[in-house]
Amino acid sequence: MNALARLLFIAVALLPGSMTSSNKGEPSSDELTRIVGGSEVPQNEYVPYQISLQYQTKRGITHFCGGSIIAPNRILTAAHCCQGLNVTRMTVVAGVRNLDDRTGYRSKALNCTTHPDYTALDTSDIAVLSIDPPLKYNNHTIAPISVKGKEFVPGNVSVTVTGWGRRFAISLPFLEQFIYPNSLRRMNYATITNEKCRARLMTKVTERDICAQGLFRGVCTGDSGGPLVMKTSKGVHQVGVVAYGLAICGLSITPDVYTRVSAFSDWIQKQL
Numbered sequence: 001m002n003a004l005a006r007l008l009f010i011a012v013a014l015l016p017g018s019m020t021s022s023n024k025g026e027p028s029s030d031e032l033t034r035i036v037g038g039s040e041v042p043q044n045e046y047v048p049y050q051i052s053l054q055y056q057t058k059r060g061i062t063h064f065c066g067g068s069i070i071a072p073n074r075i076l077t078a079a080h081c082c083q084g085l086n087v088t089r090m091t092v093v094a095g096v097r098n099l100d101d102r103t104g105y106r107s108k109a110l111n112c113t114t115h116p117d118y119t120a121l122d123t124s125d126i127a128v129l130s131i132d133p134p135l136k137y138n139n140h141t142i143a144p145i146s147v148k149g150k151e152f153v154p155g156n157v158s159v160t161v162t163g164w165g166r167r168f169a170i171s172l173p174f175l176e177q178f179i180y181p182n183s184l185r186r187m188n189y190a191t192i193t194n195e196k197c198r199a200r201l202m203t204k205v206t207e208r209d210i211c212a213q214g215l216f217r218g219v220c221t222g223d224s225g226g227p228l229v230m231k232t233s234k235g236v237h238q239v240g241v242v243a244y245g246l247a248i249c250g251l252s253i254t255p256d257v258y259t260r261v262s263a264f265s266d267w268i269q270k271q272l
């Protein structure tokens, strides 16, 4: 491994580790991933399958990961969003565009089933949360996303990711409000083939992952667990779960790595 590759690998390793690195066993808001680039979802528009995963800390309840609705009482997210955390302190907020919006629905997390093959920064970063009470679909602000199917998504496919994650790579303490927007953000870019992804230093990528990359954009701390979707003739379909990327987000140095939903189709169906 040359010096640059080593540096990048260390940077990459920082990300999900941050979820458990605070020895209090709490996600620290400073280190969470959020979207860089992209734009705010317009007022009165919702991404009805997107949820905010929140954690009760001593300072209050904070957003720390994303997720998607796959059944009234099931949420798809990343395994690293559950690892080392106390599930009884987790809640899911659905039906909001703005995190300050009190009209959303909050459900308690009952348990989090992480994939048995999950290894941090390596493979199978996927989990299903059971929640209660179950969500009531209304078409406009709360609706499920399609995750069924094993079709392998190739490179150069237009995809969209959403999240309440960081907008900038650099942390400026007195600008936190600006860096962590309360409004949901959306970003479009394209998938790349796994071969290209490995060639661009994400060497551990396998057929169970899917990569995307775009200029000056990417996911960042806090977007973890959120949905990567594509448009199909049958509607919007989820193809990825935000897994990991470079700690310095949005510099387009390396691709973003997602867990490939189609590779886990049978496992997901078993959790419903």
Ligand SMILES: *[C@@H]1O[C@H](CO)[C@@H](O)[C@H](O)[C@H]1NC(C)=O
Residues within 6 Å of the ligand: 086, 087, 088, 089
């Ligand atoms: C999890 O959190 C609940 C509520 O704060 C607490 O009662 C419980 O002891 C915690 N469990 C662990 C293993 O820390």
Ligand SMILES: *[C@@H]1O[C@H](CO)[C@@H](O)[C@H](O)[C@H]1NC(C)=O
Residues within 6 Å of the ligand: 110, 111, 113, 130
């Ligand atoms: C999680 O909770 C749901 C609902 O209570 C239950 O059906 C499921 O079996 C639980 N899963 C695990 C792994 O405990």
Ligand SMILES: *[C@@H]1O[C@H](CO)[C@@H](O)[C@H](O)[C@H]1NC(C)=O
Residues within 6 Å of the ligand: 138, 139
């Ligand atoms: C949801 O929207 C679809 C298409 O716009 C419509 O056909 C359906 O009746 C709506 N369902 C509800 C419950 O509003």
Ligand SMILES: *[C@@H]1O[C@H](CO)[C@@H](O)[C@H](O)[C@H]1NC(C)=O
Residues within 6 Å of the ligand: 156
């Ligand atoms: C990627 O797809 C676009 C259309 O979506 C096409 O114009 C472009 O040539 C494709 N690029 C490659 C490298 O295949």
